[in-house]
Amino acid sequence: MNYKFDFVRYRKPFLLASLIIVLIGIGSLFVQGLNLGVDFVSGTRLDFTVKQNVDVEKAKSVLEKNGFKHPNARAAGDQKQVVVFRTDNILDKPKIDKLKGDLSKEFGVNVTVQEQKVDPIIGRELARNAIIGILIACAFIGIYVAFRFEYRFAMATVVTLLYDAFLIITFFSLFQIEVDLFFIAAILTIIGYSMNDTIVVFDRIRENEEKLQPKTWEQLSGMVNLSIQQTLVRSINTVLTVLFGALSLFLLGGEGIRNFSLALVVGLFAGAYSSIFIASQIWVIWKWRSVKAGKDEPKLSPTTE
């Protein structure tokens, strides 16, 4: 199988599209921010498991009777059996038991409850530590790639990783999907995949560069195209296999990790896309500049008789 698509030729539109996505992300973050889960906002989250296709309005009226005006409640779970209720107040145990009892009475079933009470400082600290961790990890990866490959590959890899992490944040901000602690795990997973992808493509570029020794732009861009084509089947197949995992987790994996698996699905495509359309393109543009700059330098050569 040979895909003769000229990836390098269309580098500008693809880089532009990526830039637009980043701008949309920044805009969305400024306008509506992130829908932070209870881990980052002070308050209590209660998950009441009631029964299939639970009537949320009925649950809401129970909550209203308990003094919560316009309760923030929604149905969740694969069979819509869970009522997720969030409040900015910290609820104590007797109050939670009262709500549980009232709901059990209202629906005539034994309601179970899962509670989360959070001081936002803890969640924010965890996020901050994770971000510091990601940045330091990027620095280490950059150093390793610079050492094993060369600095242009290193910079392109790091830029791509940060882009992928930001793309998921954009997606979650744009569609106002709740950000919880698993979201951080998802970003970490995606960075792992994206890096894996980028390294595989770069490894092939490096190998072909040694073999083909490109001198002109045509040779250089042809070499990069060839490398992408050679690794494309592998990229598609790997994305497909992981996608099987991520999709079945998304469809069957339960409420707790639904957002996580969604982030994983989005990130998988982003990771495969970015290693081809961002990482490789940054490298080829930069490399060509260096080649040109090298040619323009005045050289003193011995005259040959």
Place this chain on the structure above:
Amino acid sequence: MKIKKGKIAIFITIVVAILVLAGTTALPVWNKITKGLDLQGGFEVLYEAPKDQKVDRAILLDVANALERRINVLGVSEPEISIEGNNRIRVQLAGVKDPAKARDLLGKQAELTFREPTGKTPVIKGADLKPGSAKLSFDEYNSPVVAIEFKDGKKFEDITKKYIGQPLPIYLDEKELSSPVIQNVISGGKATISGQKTPEEAKELASLLNAGALPIKLQEVQSFAVDASLGHQSMRDTLIAGGLSVLMIFIFVIGFYRLPGLVAVTTLIAYTYLNLVIFAFLKVTLTLPGIAAFILGIGMAVDANIIMSERVREELRVGRTLKSAMKAGSKRSFLTIFDANFTTMLAGAVLFAFGTAGVKGFSVALIVGILCSFVTAVGLSRWLMSLLINSNLVKNPVLFRVKEDEIGEL
């Protein structure tokens, strides 16, 4: 070429051994793994020591030990207590049945004091008790009491001498348990605390006293309770999803890669099994983020197989023989796989150093996963493939999904 039966025999032995081992022992191994409270229900609480007291690592360790002894009262197996930062302690009790009681028992300061008759100034403290001496006993009316013994019998004797005929109130924190009147001078340091309603209550008090008082005040800053049924459901959901995805991956890999696909599936089973064994052996607690890392590991393991198979197919297409294609393909793909795995591992190590709680759990599982993936998808996979090819049983490139007309001239 002669078919080498020895190599085929080794190949079959390895494959059968893996399948039998995984098939018969995977379930007991799985049951041995500690599941986090998000998978089996439980209770987690994060305590912070308010800043107005002296807190250092040694004190926090003392607190952690005292908390652990208290948890033993609850009968929860393998509680996880970790010190975070310089003034926090996280307690995770997976599988605890009664979160309310757990919280109550953990949060108690549990400082026992005997006070002078007005009930204000303590004269002797719980810290003066002989370690482990508090136990359930019954008085002459068959009411439950807690029998205690002081380290320094003389000190207690002096106190009873000083306050003879007066009450000596006994307090647990600021709650008066009982206020017995001293009838006689008590020598030998032995005494009993009455005022317990049930033997269970007296037993619990005795355990609390033996566990010792918490050396500092703690404040609950975060708590998290997962209903056992919800925990079990998310574990079941995740397992079903995981099983289905593994099945799809198997079908896809075999369908696309044929023979190397079949080998890849064997190594994936080995990967999963090895991962479980290491989790059980290192007593890693499996949580949802850990399962995420496990899936990432499956992806990397499949990827390592795919990278090698693609490489071998390329070499076959340029006209190499199976043996030399296998040799060149595995040699050329090794560094790629190594670099990809190593960088991910680097990221895992950094996250382990900087992450807390969930992020740490993720990074541990990630590091374990990558190591397992490297051993199985690179080591085992190559070994099995080379056994097959060197046995001369496998000759047809179609088994690698390379058609005759795709093969060019070398």
